[in-house]
Amino acid sequence: MISLLPLPCSQWMVNTKSSSLESSTAFLFKFSESRSSCSSSFRVAYLGGSPPPTGLKFVLHKALDSAGIDTTHARDGRKGFQEQIEKLTMLERETSITINNRVDLWKTALYIAAEDDSLVYQSSVPFPVDYFAAKLHPFSMNFCTKYSSSLIQSSPEEFIHSLERYLYVNKGFRRNSRENQIDPPALYLHSVLMEGSGSAAMLSLIYSETLKVLRRLTFLDFDCEIFFPLDRFGLPRGYNKRKMKNSDQPHIVTTQILLQEILRNMKQTFWPFQYDYSKSLFLRAADAVNCIPRSTTEDSGFGRYRLDYGTSTDVSNGDMRLALSACERLIMVECDPKELRDYSILLYHCGFYDLSLQYLKLYKEREQTFSIRRQTLNKNYHLEDDAVEKLMTRLILISMEDGWTKP
Numbered sequence: 001m002i003s004l005l006p007l008p009c010s011q012w013m014v015n016t017k018s019s020s021l022e023s024s025t026a027f028l029f030k031f032s033e034s035r036s037s038c039s040s041s042f043r044v045a046y047l048g049g050s051p052p053p054t055g056l057k058f059v060l061h062k063a064l065d066s067a068g069i070d071t072t073h074a075r076d077g078r079k080g081f082q083e084q085i086e087k088l089t090m091l092e093r094e095t096s097i098t099i100n101n102r103v104d105l106w107k108t109a110l111y112i113a114a115e116d117d118s119l120v121y122q123s124s125v126p127f128p129v130d131y132f133a134a135k136l137h138p139f140s141m142n143f144c145t146k147y148s149s150s151l152i153q154s155s156p157e158e159f160i161h162s163l164e165r166y167l168y169v170n171k172g173f174r175r176n177s178r179e180n181q182i183d184p185p186a187l188y189l190h191s192v193l194m195e196g197s198g199s200a201a202m203l204s205l206i207y208s209e210t211l212k213v214l215r216r217l218t219f220l221d222f223d224c225e226i227f228f229p230l231d232r233f234g235l236p237r238g239y240n241k242r243k244m245k246n247s248d249q250p251h252i253v254t255t256q257i258l259l260q261e262i263l264r265n266m267k268q269t270f271w272p273f274q275y276d277y278s279k280s281l282f283l284r285a286a287d288a289v290n291c292i293p294r295s296t297t298e299d300s301g302f303g304r305y306r307l308d309y310g311t312s313t314d315v316s317n318g319d320m321r322l323a324l325s326a327c328e329r330l331i332m333v334e335c336d337p338k339e340l341r342d343y344s345i346l347l348y349h350c351g352f353y354d355l356s357l358q359y360l361k362l363y364k365e366r367e368q369t370f371s372i373r374r375q376t377l378n379k380n381y382h383l384e385d386d387a388v389e390k391l392m393t394r395l396i397l398i399s400m401e402d403g404w405t406k407p
Helices: 031-046 060-066 072-085 105-121 129-133 136-146 156-170 189-195 200-216 246-251 255-270 281-291 301-309 320-333 338-350 353-367 371-377 381-402
Strands: 224-227 237-240
Touching (some): 072 320, 105 189, 105 320, 129 189, 136 156, 189 200, 200 224, 200 255, 255 320, 281 381, 320 338
16 A cells, blocks of 8 residues: 555654655645635624534444444544534634634644544554644744844844744745645645645644744744745745735635645545546546446445555545545534535445435535525536536435335
């Protein structure tokens, strides 16, 4: 099996450097689209919209258990993630990541890595969350020690310049910026700390969490915001909030936006249908449904095999387990109803038709709030809507054929 993460956790305490991965997958997510499609629509969903989905079950861990795969450590990682997400208030979701709040974003990112590490390696050794969590404080203190002389009575601009020199020169953090691609290790915090190459979201997380430590230590005495790069090459940059312009507003990262960015990067990278990047993830999966005969698809052949046996060839083909885990966490974060739709079609490919239908119905209910706005933003809206209707019809026919419900 080709590694999706740098090393199984049992080796991290021995090896300080992980091997780089040659395999990579599509990196198509555009932060500007996320900002426009989520930020305002998110307020509709939470300020008088529908409550989060309740009563519906997630499939991944139970399906792996039934296949004889131990999910103990994966469940522990998901539990830690859920405990952090439950601390999110409506206000904190829209708060800048540079502001101290109840959610520990550093640990949240590590819990994500803990679950995915277990899904890939099935290691008997738990992922060392506490080990990597403890690295934040000495990492920040090292900056104070190295630049202590220049920090005395320095201006905000000089402080920011010193911090970015520490991050991007001394520590060597750099953007993973292949065209339409991102290396899987760049998606996980522990790997970025070891390798130095990370996604814009992970570099923003490291920047913001360092700022929080420095503020607690009273080294930071001004409001510093992070300018999130919207291109493939830019690095997260800090600036004095008092000098913020209106044009800077779309670049500000909130807690909700950062979590969504991290998880959607993973979803894009591990989506099991890695072709025709001009189409959305959902349309690619829908095309696969049309290409596979009913007798094969609805016998859970392709999708269920990849769920049970993981990635056995090439990461560039995606990974069903990690795609499902990203989808489930996105639903927990509660941002966009289309996450319900995308999860539904993966369940269809894995043969979980009853739950696929339930999630698709819930998507149809929630989508009504978003449909007008989405038509103007998404050029593939009508294609996606048509594919949803076809999938709904097929699932209803399957339910009648298999006897879930009476005709």
